[in-house]
Amino acid sequence: MTRPTVYIETYGCQMNVSDTELMLGKLTASGYDAVDGPDGADVILVNTCAIRDHAEQRVIGRLGELKRHMSPTAVMGVTGCMAQRLGPVLLQRTPHVSIVIGPDGYRALPTLIDDARHGIRTTATSFDMEEHYEDFKPRRFDKVKAWIPVQRGCDYRCTYCIVPYTRGPERSRTLADVVRETESVVADGMSEVVLLGQTVNSYSDGTYDFADLLRAVGGVAGIRRVRFTSPHPNDFSDRVIEAIAATPTVCEHVHLPMQSGSSRTLKRMLRRYTREGYFECAERLRAAVPNLALTTDIIVGFPGETDEDFAETLSAVREVGFDDAYTFKFSMRDGTPATRLPVELLVSDEVASDRLAQLIAVVREGSRARNMAHLGSRCEVLIEKEARRGGLLQARTRDFKTVIMPGTPDMIGNYVEVALTGTTGSTFTGAVVRSREPLPMQ
Numbered sequence: 417m418t419r420p421t422v423y424i425e426t427y428g429c430q431m432n433v434s435d436t437e438l439m440l441g442k443l444t445a446s447g448y449d450a451v452d453g454p455d456g457a458d459v460i461l462v463n464t465c466a467i468r469d470h471a472e473q474r475v476i477g478r479l480g481e482l483k484r485h486m487s488p489t490a491v492m493g494v495t496g497c498m499a500q501r502l503g504p505v506l507l508q509r510t511p512h513v514s515i516v517i518g519p520d521g522y523r524a525l526p527t528l529i530d531d532a533r534h535g536i537r538t539t540a541t542s543f544d545m546e547e548h549y550e551d552f553k554p555r556r557f558d559k560v561k562a563w564i565p566v567q568r569g570c571d572y573r574c575t576y577c578i579v580p581y582t583r584g585p586e587r588s589r590t591l592a593d594v595v596r597e598t599e600s601v602v603a604d605g606m607s608e609v610v611l612l613g614q615t616v617n618s619y620s621d622g623t624y625d626f627a628d629l630l631r632a633v634g635g636v637a638g639i640r641r642v643r644f645t646s647p648h649p650n651d652f653s654d655r656v657i658e659a660i661a662a663t664p665t666v667c668e669h670v671h672l673p674m675q676s677g678s679s680r681t682l683k684r685m686l687r688r689y690t691r692e693g694y695f696e697c698a699e700r701l702r703a704a705v706p707n708l709a710l711t712t713d714i715i716v717g718f719p720g721e722t723d724e725d726f727a728e729t730l731s732a733v734r735e736v737g738f739d740d741a742y743t744f745k746f747s748m749r750d751g752t753p754a755t756r757l758p759v760e761l762l763v764s765d766e767v768a769s770d771r772l773a774q775l776i777a778v779v780r781e782g783s784r785a786r787n788m789a790h791l792g793s794r795c796e797v798l799i800e801k802e803a804r805r806g807g808l809l810q811a812r813t814r815d816f817k818t819v820i821m822p823g824t825p826d827m828i829g830n831y832v833e834v835a836l837t838g839t840t841g842s843t844f845t846g847a848v849v850r851s852r853e854p855l856p857m858q
């Protein structure tokens with residue numbers, strides 16, 4: 417008998433990408449073959465994001481589209497944050513969906529798929545504080561860098577954010593388990609890991625903290641690059657910063673979500689730091705790690721954000737000097753504390769759009785200036801994949817800049833030294849100066 421096939425489509429953050437890898441690992445171990453598209457697949461899963469309304473609307477649209485690709489016997493499931501948030505409502509609204517599973521329920525996937533085949537429709541949205549899927553062997557998409565979840569859930573309660581409700585309370589894997597997984601990705605030929613957690617630097621397994629974890633993972637033989645995302649400014653203890661500085665494999669880049677440059681807005685967001693507190697954190701990191709690149713997340717149009725507050729965000733972006741920023745218009749999520757703010761504080765969509773455009777312009781101006789200063793320098797890049805433009809490769813510097821360079825696909829996974837020859841303002845073009853890999857015998 418041929419093996420049944422499964423197709424998973426992923427939305428949202430790297431944690432979702434990592435969860436999809438775990439689900440595919442579980443399902444391939446349970447007798448399924450993974451396929452690249454929905455047509456003809458026996459099982460179609462959509463791993464969803466709930467962070468902004470826009471993300472959910474896209475999924476709703478996509479579920480309708482995917483229905484047209486379903487064979488009469490196929491089973492469709494919705495997993496991830498939107499599944500957790502909407503639960504049984506999703507089953508009611510989308511009759512062609514038979515399984516709704518939140519982020520802690522993936523162990524039951526094979527059973528629930530079998531049930532669905534027999535016409536049983538299920539919602540599984542309990543949180544499980546013990547669940548880290550330790551025995552799942554992830555089926556990774558990326559052949560060059562490995563996403564490694566080290567923590568699930570979140571104990572902060574930023575007032576705009578749905579994540580604590582979709583991913584539950586914070587819990588960490590043990591350091592030994594993370595190190596074991598790191599060793600196994602090295603054995604699979606990878607040399608870069610990205611440690612994932614909602615507030616990754618608050619990692620604690622009861623014995624070891626994030627500083628210990630960075631040193632342990634960074635010291636695994638064969639690891640050349642360690643990254644992590646996303647940290648919370650308040651969890652950068654001196655110990656953690658020292659570990660970043662003292663571990664040569666930890667890359668010179670920190671993604672440090674700021675959210676706003678106005679202390680008033682930060683207070684209403686319950687971010688638990690002020691504008692000055694954020695600056696201080698950025699300075700401590702920069703003092704410890706020379707040439708550190710900083711990127712961030714910023715929300716505009718949070719309820720109560722005045723023109724003055726927004727001006728403070730713009731000035732903070734200039735003052736910190738970010739290498740790049742992900743910028744978002746505030747999206748009200750049901751069930752978050754922000755829904756209880758007085759309605760008269762709401763910022764109109766028009767104003768929010770205008771602020772977003774201004775912010776993007778200031779971010780671009782800053783990153784262009786920083787990138788221009790790198791022109792002509794040489795650095796080590798890891799070649800990640802073929803670039804979208806024909807015949808070129810896409811590589812990354814340790815400080816997370818994208819470099820487009822000539823080369824052949826067999827160079828993917830190699831480290832080479834490049835000269836940065838040009839920049840569009842956001843990405844670089846580069847030329848190989850020296851191959852860092854031992855050259856093959858002639």
Ligand code: 5AD
Pocket residue numbers: 467468576577578673675713714715744745746747748749
């Ligand atoms: N509206 C807009 N952006 C949001 N983010 C989180 N919740 C919301 C929301 N309700 C942004 C934050 C976070 C990033 C992952 O998404 O900036 O850091």
Ligand code: SF4
Pocket residue numbers: 427428429430431432464465466467496497578579582583
């Ligand atoms: Fe990831 Fe948050 Fe979106 Fe969930 S809601 S997929 S945790 S970004």
